[in-house]
Amino acid sequence: MFEFELLATDGQARAGLFHTPHGELQTPVFAPVGTQATVKALTPDQLQALDASLILANTYHLFLRPGDETVARMGGLHAFMGWPGPLLTDSGGFQVFSLAERRQIDPDGVTFRSHLDGSEQRFTPESTISMQENLGADIIMALDECAEPYDRSYSELAMMRTHAWAERCLAAKKREDQALFGIVQGGVFADLRQQSATFIASLDLPGIAIGGLSVGETKEEMLAMLEILDPLLPQDRPRYLMGVGSPEDIVTGVLRGVDIFDCVLPTRMARNHTALTRRGRINLRNAPYVEDPLPIDPDCDCYTCRSFSRAYLRHLSTTKEMLAATLLSIHNLRVLIALTQDLRLSILEGRAQSFAEDFLVAFRKHRPTEAET
């Protein structure tokens, strides 16, 4: 279980197969985010129809509601949310650290107040593993601490705690049917990233995540960190770039050896009336679409593009109909999933560089001319 087959490389780009108890992941792969055990506005059937394979859920939210123990008694997250494929849960740490004044970190864990009712709660490495074992996802994450990316001393401290917590998570883990991924931290500091990659790679873990990027640093800094990490990370384990990304970030990330991505961007933009395309974004509330008979993207194979005009989607957005979020989420997720599928094929066929260049030229050329959210 949890074998990673590296099928092909093209430069640093990788095409692989990651085996999990609920099916294999064809990498590179983009994971839609289902924070509260639902990818917002979509049924599992709709997710399968757009070729989603890995879904992410958030431990912090499910711990608060309905409770990880309730999910366990309901048969685990797969049964609870009706998702038959691979699932990934985060540790909950990132959400807790985002609570700002409402949390306090110490060497043993983090104490915080619930954003729902203000009740005091505590996460430790051991408790986050226990919660994730209750949820039962195929891939689970070690508790980590994500520092401000430019604060060197905090980045170093957070990295050290992240390493200690990764060891404790590994020791606490009991279930054999879950893959625990460790997380590389270190901000934008090359030596810290190197130190962190070396340490996390030394642990007996079937996958490695890269945390603390896309949290405020520039795109150039993110790419520089990925360049540094690539030779230090083992080839035989999947690499997961947490919380990334946009179409552009996925292409540039794959070129630097990343296998797994997740991001709320496509579904959040959908609820904000914005459609992703390979030629930039379009805001469907804009007046030019009022009688536009074309689909969002005539080249897209999603249900939304096969069935509906921009004029109809604009009408649904303007009238605040829930179906707008559903149809735009279907499209936006399909764009990112189709993009990872095309990237995978280009790697297998040894033309990843030219595919990426063509994509980035088209994407960057059109973006400034299109309406942004």
Added chain:
Amino acid sequence: MFEFELLATDGQARAGLFHTPHGELQTPVFAPVGTQATVKALTPDQLQALDASLILANTYHLFLRPGDETVARMGGLHAFMGWPGPLLTDSGGFQVFSLAERRQIDPDGVTFRSHLDGSEQRFTPESTISMQENLGADIIMALDECAEPYDRSYSELAMMRTHAWAERCLAAKKREDQALFGIVQGGVFADLRQQSATFIASLDLPGIAIGGLSVGETKEEMLAMLEILDPLLPQDRPRYLMGVGSPEDIVTGVLRGVDIFDCVLPTRMARNHTALTRRGRINLRNAPYVEDPLPIDPDCDCYTCRSFSRAYLRHLSTTKEMLAATLLSIHNLRVLIALTQDLRLSILEGRAQSFAEDFLVAFRKHRPTEAET
């Protein structure tokens, strides 16, 4: 076109086939309401999967946004909303009369202020036909006036206007591929209802609607009016009871000769966390469902009941996830559509009375013990 085949009767209950340009309706039939050219929170695919055949859209809303002329330029309502089956539009009158102080009725039509921007607008019999010809539904409705059910003099005046407007709508109608239905009014007054049924039946119209019921009168009064109307309405044309109903109203309506129903109840209740069943309603926010592994109704064949527990639906409702509205709408609509399908079969097999009795006993027995919205 618009032939109505009466396949079987059982007492006053009728099973038929109504032929429209976008397919046949197997009656009795329940039509989900898609006010703004969308059944809220559902895709056309999901509607087809739950066996919806006729969808209703509201002319008033579509006149305001995106405009009936825009819909016409986008290919008509079927193409615009991606619904391949039969569609019905109302005249818009009911919504306008509901505007209360914001409208003024005269013998020639009604002047009103838009609920969106306060702009002054006017509907006449001719303009409501023109708008409905732009929208292009298979079944369109004459402009009628719905009075307070207990006000005799107003009911008589509204009925007279309704009759005059029905004649004007018929004269104004140009498209051959749309069936215009006239509307019987008359409040709760037997003689007015008789007079109205006789007049509307005398017009050359392929179907007859019964308006002004389920607007404040008691259930007994509604059923009494249906009893009076049955012998006066022609057997060879479908009968549409507007804005009704609940499971109970559908069963009692079918027993009194009604063929077509529509109601916002199932989808509105779904957005209010309430599931319909043949044994009453359940509010999924209630605490007992927090770890309930059963589907809403183990006997229901809908996607929601085949895939999800009450515990999951409660979680989605509690966390205000959009998917709750989608999944409960699928279930609630399927309940009413399956009910009309079962009623149809019972009529064809000559056991409508016993089916209805068994249904009503079970429904009324359980209802008081279940949580209401």
